[in-house]
Amino acid sequence: MYKSKHFAPHEVVPKHIFESRGVKSYQCLDERLLKLADLLRDLFDCPLTINNYNWGGNREWSGLRTSDSPYYSPTSQHTFGRALDIIVKDYTADEARDMVKQWFAEGKFSHLVDSITLEEGVGWLHIDIRNNNKGVNSFHP
Numbered sequence: 048m049y050k051s052k053h054f055a056p057h058e059v060v061p062k063h064i065f066e067s068r069g070v071k072s073y074q075c076l077d078e079r080l081l082k083l084a085d086l087l088r089d090l091f092d093c094p095l096t097i098n099n100y101n102w103g104g105n106r107e108w109s110g111l112r113t114s115d116s117p118y119y120s121p122t123s124q125h126t127f128g129r130a131l132d133i134i135v136k137d138y139t140a141d142e143a144r145d146m147v148k149q150w151f152a153e154g155k156f157s158h159l160v161d162s163i164t165l166e167e168g169v170g171w172l173h174i175d176i177r178n179n180n181k182g183v184n185s186f187h188p
Contacts, residue, residue: 049078053088057101059110059131065101075111076128079159080176084131086159087174090150091143096134109133109171124164130175143172151183 048071051058056072057065059081065072073081088095100107108116109132112125124130135143144165150156151163164184166173 048073049081051081051085053085053095054081054097055101058097058099059084061098061107061111061113061116062100063115064111064113072111077176080129080131082159083156083163083174083176084133086156087133087147090155091135091138091146093135093137095136097131106134124175124177129177130173132169133172133174135172140170140172147172147174148183 050070050073056068056070060068060072060075064075068075084095084097096104096106097109098104098106108118108125110125110130111128112119112123118125120126125132133143138146144167147163147165156163160176161181162176162179162184164175164177164179164186166188167185168187
């Protein structure tokens with residue numbers, strides 16, 4: 048089991064999953080996604096926020112989403128543990144997406160994935176590793 052070097056389990060799963068599974072919560076997410084999150088943290092070299100409920104914040108559903116989430120969709124990549132919504136401290140969402148696209152083109156993710164999908168037009172960095180065309184794919188809400 049891969050354990051993220053930058054993100055505690057409560058940062059990537061909702062509270063009830065963390066409370067019931069603890070460190071085994073990592074098993075609910077695709078290992079490639081956790082490794083990609085760690086790599087993004089290293090590349091951005093600034094704090095990244097996924098879930099912050101453990102510190103009194105309002106973000107609980109930015110990693111894994113279960114059927115009790117108000118944002119649940121049975122086809123969402125969050126449901127399958129293959130998507131994260133990330134706030135990048137020192138960048139706007141558009142700047143963060145541009146950086147990810149640049150890093151993908153430079154081959155920085157090639158040892159992990161051959162495609163990523165970004166959501167455009169939102170105020171956070173949505174990144175997922177769904178089965179998609181090779182390269183950087185985008186969708187709009």
